[in-house]
Amino acid sequence: MAFIFSLIVGFGAFFFGQKIFRWMPPHPLIDSLRIGRVHYLLLGILIGMFFPKTNEVFHLFEVVRYNCIGAILLWIGLQTGLSTDLQNLRDHGTSVIYSQTAVVLATGGFTVLAAFASGLILYRYLGLLQNLPLAIVLLTSFALTARFPTPFFQWPNRPIPNPVPVQNLPLGNIAAMAVLCLAFPPLAENPIFYLGNLPFIGVAGIALLMLGAGVVGGIALDFSFRSHRTGARSLSLVLGIVIALSGLCQAPGLPSLAVGFLSGIWLINTTVAKREVVEFTTRANDVIEPIFFALIGSIIGEFGGDIFFLWSPLFPLALTMILVRGMGRTIGFTVSQTLWQIPQTWRELLALSWHPQGTLSIAVGVQAIYLLDFQHYTLITGLVIAVFLSQIILIPPANSPQSHT
Amino acid sequence: MRLLCITLGIGILIWLLQSPPEMVWVGFLLTASIVGARLAQRAKLPDVLGIIAAGLAIGFAPITTADSHQSIKPIADIAMAWTGLYLGTSLSRSIFTNQRLLTGSLYLYAAPVLTTFFVLIFFDLHPVTTLQLAILSGVPAPIFLDRAEHNLRDTWPFSLCVTAIGLCLLFLTGLIFGVQFIQKDGLGSFLNLAADIALAVLIGVIGIELVHRWLRHIHTPTGQFTSWFALSFLIALASWHVWVQPLILSWAVGLALSLRTKLGLRPNIRPPKAEALIAFALAHYVSGLILDWQMPSVPSHFFPLIAALILGKIAGGLLCSRLTSQPVQAWLPLLPQGLLAIVCFESIAHETAPLYFICTGIGLHLLYLLVNQIAQKIKNGRIRALARRTQAV
Numbered sequence: 001m002a003f004i005f006s007l008i009v010g011f012g013a014f015f016f017g018q019k020i021f022r023w024m025p026p027h028p029l030i031d032s033l034r035i036g037r038v039h040y041l042l043l044g045i046l047i048g049m050f051f052p053k054t055n056e057v058f059h060l061f062e063v064v065r066y067n068c069i070g071a072i073l074l075w076i077g078l079q080t081g082l083s084t085d086l087q088n089l090r091d092h093g094t095s096v097i098y099s100q101t102a103v104v105l106a107t108g109g110f111t112v113l114a115a116f117a118s119g120l121i122l123y124r125y126l127g128l129l130q131n132l133p134l135a136i137v138l139l140t141s142f143a144l145t146a147r148f149p150t151p152f153f154q155w156p157n158r159p160i161p162n163p164v165p166v167q168n169l170p171l172g173n174i175a176a177m178a179v180l181c182l183a184f185p186p187l188a189e190n191p192i193f194y195l196g197n198l199p200f201i202g203v204a205g206i207a208l209l210m211l212g213a214g215v216v217g218g219i220a221l222d223f224s225f226r227s228h229r230t231g232a233r234s235l236s237l238v239l240g241i242v243i244a245l246s247g248l249c250q251a252p253g254l255p256s257l258a259v260g261f262l263s264g265i266w267l268i269n270t271t272v273a274k275r276e277v278v279e280f281t282t283r284a285n286d287v288i289e290p291i292f293f294a295l296i297g298s299i300i301g302e303f304g305g306d307i308f309f310l311w312s313p314l315f316p317l318a319l320t321m322i323l324v325r326g327m328g329r330t331i332g333f334t335v336s337q338t339l340w341q342i343p344q345t346w347r348e349l350l351a352l353s354w355h356p357q358g359t360l361s362i363a364v365g366v367q368a369i370y371l372l373d374f375q376h377y378t379l380i381t382g383l384v385i386a387v388f389l390s391q392i393i394l395i396p397p398a399n400s401p402q403s404h405t
Numbered sequence: 406m407r408l409l410c411i412t413l414g415i416g417i418l419i420w421l422l423q424s425p426p427e428m429v430w431v432g433f434l435l436t437a438s439i440v441g442a443r444l445a446q447r448a449k450l451p452d453v454l455g456i457i458a459a460g461l462a463i464g465f466a467p468i469t470t471a472d473s474h475q476s477i478k479p480i481a482d483i484a485m486a487w488t489g490l491y492l493g494t495s496l497s498r499s500i501f502t503n504q505r506l507l508t509g510s511l512y513l514y515a516a517p518v519l520t521t522f523f524v525l526i527f528f529d530l531h532p533v534t535t536l537q538l539a540i541l542s543g544v545p546a547p548i549f550l551d552r553a554e555h556n557l558r559d560t561w562p563f564s565l566c567v568t569a570i571g572l573c574l575l576f577l578t579g580l581i582f583g584v585q586f587i588q589k590d591g592l593g594s595f596l597n598l599a600a601d602i603a604l605a606v607l608i609g610v611i612g613i614e615l616v617h618r619w620l621r622h623i624h625t626p627t628g629q630f631t632s633w634f635a636l637s638f639l640i641a642l643a644s645w646h647v648w649v650q651p652l653i654l655s656w657a658v659g660l661a662l663s664l665r666t667k668l669g670l671r672p673n674i675r676p677p678k679a680e681a682l683i684a685f686a687l688a689h690y691v692s693g694l695i696l697d698w699q700m701p702s703v704p705s706h707f708f709p710l711i712a713a714l715i716l717g718k719i720a721g722g723l724l725c726s727r728l729t730s731q732p733v734q735a736w737l738p739l740l741p742q743g744l745l746a747i748v749c750f751e752s753i754a755h756e757t758a759p760l761y762f763i764c765t766g767i768g769l770h771l772l773y774l775l776v777n778q779i780a781q782k783i784k785n786g787r788i789r790a791l792a793r794r795t796q797a798v
Contacts, residue, residue: 236439
């Protein structure tokens with residue numbers, strides 16, 4: 001009964017928060033966090049705090065949570081894959097592509113160096129038990145990600161800034177997923193899997209399995225979209241396929257994000273219903289993201305019963321991640337500004353270098369739960385905090401007159 | 406054909422994996438039920454029959470085990486809670502205050518209850534069981550009805566109203582006999598129970614008020630969907646906590662939410678009929694019934710119960726037609742029984758629940774379709790004869 005009572009209290013607190021939000025328009029910092037859906041994370045933390053592991057219902061909740069997060073990770077990967085439309089990439093100027101590539105290389109290189117240097121810290125303080133190389137790959141992918149599409153919030157009494165062309169190309173996110181896809185097969189912890197009597201052994205086997213699952217998922221999704229382009233039935237079929245695919249990823253321990261990404265690439269580049277697919281998945285995202293954040297929050301909030309994370313290395317980790325990522329991006333964009341004049345002004349350079357992270361970043365962090373063994377989840381909690389800290393680094397806009405309304 | 410291939414592909418995958426993860430099962434059930442509905446639609450049958458057929462096929466399939474079925478029950482419970490919310494919120498005060506609907510519903514409900522009760526008292530059953538079985542016999546299957554199709558007539562409100570009467574009576578019976586049972590243990594246990602019930606009611610009232618106020622502030626369809634999904638999740642959690650079927654609990658919550666407003670929840674606020682969730686819940690439940698079926702000897706009262714139920718429902722329908730001027734087509738779809746009835750029946754007579762569902766859920770549905778076809782043919786024949794006569798004149 002205490003649990004149900006706590007649920008009502010949590011729900012009431014959330015409701016009260018929404019009411020306050022309606023009365024008082026939030027400050028841009030808070031608004032940026034709201035767009036990042038931090039309030040759902042807080043709701044999840046509240047639920048998690050009141051949910052002791054000793055409760056008999058907890059086991060059932062754990063089953064639902066673990067499976068739902070797995071399926072949502074696949075969905076987020078699929079979303080990233082859908083942004084990898086080759087035709088769209090070709091439409092962008094080569095200078096934009098080169099500029100983004102420079103940023104990806106600089107950020108990736110910087111993060112790999114930093115992660116290698118702090119390998120012992122990962123083992124000793126951040127709860128990692130084994131497979132440091134895979135942890136480094138995940139950290140690199142995490143650092144490469146950025147919030148996409150660009151958030152829209154307005155500074156009070158300030159003009160609306162014109163978007164920089166680089167912002168419309170999520171090459172960082174695509175590169176993050178590509179790194180995960182390429183690096184996972186050689187670093188997989190358990191590189192043997194039997195599908196019936198068919199063995200998938202070693203790097204080639206796991207890579208083939210991942211690619212096969214991704215392509216088959218993409219084809220199945222394409223079929224379902226061809227049968228029903230819109231409506232509830234289409235949603236049901238897509239959900240069914242995504243869920244089954246996420247289950248398939250769990251059996252051999254494949255990264256759902258990577259498989260979803262491969263499915264998304266196949267789907268967007270082969271389907272005839274491209275516009276419908278993108279519109280449909282974007283609409284569904286509005287429902288799926290809050291659920292994802294609430295579930296992640298419930299994991300973080302569980303520290304009441306057990307040692308879930310250590311407080312002392314948490315904020316240093318988050319700040320280090322932000323600094324490493326920011327420095328890598330700054331170097332990349334400085335190179336890009338020198339060579340291709342992208343971005344043009346120092347203000348744009350600052351804004352792009354400290355561009356906030358988003359849902360994909362958290363998904364990469366959470367993917368570690370499924371791929372690595374941890375003593376405690378300090379690393380994951382630190383990454384989640386890093387994402388939300390990155391969302392409160394806002395560059396004030398210039399006082400130039402309003403260019404458009 | 407493509408979708409059938411996808412479903413079969415997932416089925417083969419389950420067969421190949423030694424211990425498939427839960428989500429593969431969930432995906433399989435989801436796609437299989439949707440494909441079943443689509444095939445049924447192509448065969449010009451109601452979608453629900455396709456979903457049930459998919460559930461039956463999965464239940465009988467050699468790849469399905471009780472463990473795998475049980476492992477996805479927490480997820481199925483969320484879908485069940487959604488179904489209950491959808492049904493509960495569909496009922497509004499205006500249906501209860503409509504004299505014609507209420508009178509018709511009372512006839513439709515009372516006739517099968519009385520018939521089955523008077524048949525069952527001749528068998529060696531506990532009086533409480535007799536009463537509960539009789540009360541259940543009047544409950545129809547609102548989830549089997551296509552709301553858009555049946556909204557023209559009073560079928561949909563009838564089914565909701567009759568279901569509400571049946572479930573409220575069942576709850577009252579349970580409460581009265583439960584209290585009598587507890588009183589035998591002494592005043593202390595009785596007071597404990599009363600305190601628990603009072604606390605549950607208090608928490609329920611506060612929770613429903615909060616949800617109601619919350620829903621008034623949500624204007625976007627995605628926000629509403631998320632809110633309803635969250636509520637289903639919370640109800641499923643609560644149902645595991647208090648050991649009540651999520652379908653029943655969520656139906657009661659939905660009804661309370663709907664009755665909280667004067668004119669019921671507006672259509673754009675109500676939970677949408679999420680076909681995926683409802684189909685998944687139904688297919689999972691049906692496959693579970695088949696897995697639990699142990700072919701016991703059928704009790705002597707079973708077939709008389711079914712016969713009395715059919716006769717009672719027809720008698721009730723005819724009475725309703727005569728006294729409230731309803732056409733036959735308005736009450737004929739209320740013949741079969743659905744999820745709510747079978748879930749309650751399972752708690753009363755667990756062993757015969759699968760057979761009961763096959764008779765009342767599938768058999769009566771087919772009977773209704775057959776009768777409907779015949780009625781349609783007769784009507785068409787009359788229209789043609791009239792047209793011929795008009796041409797002749």
